[in-house]
Amino acid sequence: MGIYRFRQGEQVVLLLVGGLRVADAAFRNITLLEDEFRVITPSYPVLSTMAELADGLAGVLVAEGVDKTHVLAGSFGGCWRRFTSDAICGKSKN
Numbered sequence: 001m002g003i004y005r006f007r008q009g010e011q012v013v014l015l016l017v018g019g020l021r022v023a024d025a026a027f028r029n030i031t032l033l034e035d036e037f038r039v040i041t042p043s044y045p046v047l048s049t050m051a052e053l054a055d056g057l058a059g060v061l062v063a064e065g066v067d068k069t070h071v072l073a074g075s076f077g078g079c080w081r082r083f084t085s086d087a088i089c090g091k092s093k094n
Helices: 023-033 050-063 076-083
Strands: 003-007 012-016 038-042 069-073
Touching: 012 023, 023 038, 038 050
Parallel strands: 012 038, 012 069
Antiparallel strands: 003 038
C-alpha cells in the first residue's frame, strides 16, 4: 500500500478509491488520466476516525506541493471526499 504519483500534466487529479482502500483499485482510471494530468492516488490506512483520514489527505497534498486539485471519487472515496472538504478547502475544484 502507499501512494501512486504520476507526473505528466500541470493540473492535478486526486483520485480517491472506494471501500477497498487500496490505490491499486484505481489502476484503470489512472491509466486513462496519466497522460494529461498529474494523478495522486493514496491508499487508506486503517484509522480510528474520519478526521485522521482527512488530516492524512491534507498532509499528502502539502507534501506533494499541491495548491489546487480536481477530485475524482466514487463509493467510499466519494463519501470521504465530502467529509474531508474542510481539510482540503481551497485545494479542490468542484
